[in-house]
Amino acid sequence: MSEQTVVHLLRHGEVHNPTGVLYGRLDGYHLSDLGRRMAQGVADAIGDRDIVHLRTSPLERARETLAPLAETLGLTPEVDPRVIESANVFQGISFKEGAMTFVKRPSLLRHMYNPLKPSWGEPYDEIAARMLAAVHDARDAARGHEAVIVSHQLPIWTTRLFVEKRSYLHHPKHRQCTLCSLTSMVFEGDQLRQVRYSEPVGEMIPVGDRSAPFSAGGAAPEDKP
16 A cells, blocks of 8 residues: 655634735735734644644745744744745735725726636636645655645635636635645545545634635734624
8 A cells, every 4th residue: 555645735824914905925914913823723733743844835924824833843844935825916905895895996897807717816727736736745755744835725725626626616705724724635655535624723713714705814803703
């Protein structure tokens, strides 16, 4: 029987983003206090697993999410630009008002003509290709053990849709990829055999994150349930 390797795709923790900006690849968006607790919770939950390799998106929120686990394991993460957030023309725009953003700024709708590509951002096929290249490198680095890659909601979800041969067409509210969740890819040798999903700090996930379109991040403290 071939050796089993597991590559976990870990979404970052909650970000301090009181104005609801779609921050995308912008610098300066760090974990909130809750996000830091979530990151430590992940380290506490999986730090005793057979994890031998770590890599992360270069963005602050991803590196900060991985830091407690790296310290627990005594490993130095590899920064991998292939697992960065997807490019998006709406980057920098506040979506605090949800769908009303498009009502107040109808010019944004011109980017929405092809949701299968998608027309408003980096093509899904390109996202999946770069993510899987990083996954395969992590698999090779962790043969017979486990690896963790910290990335972002859309890249992780796109990768899952691709490997499960599902349509890219989806509503952002229906992504099964909450804050600090694990999308775990189980390999036997080089072959992907199973995809698992778990929420190691599920009790910390804000209610709003489960229905937040565009993964805009944390609400202002007074807005939290």
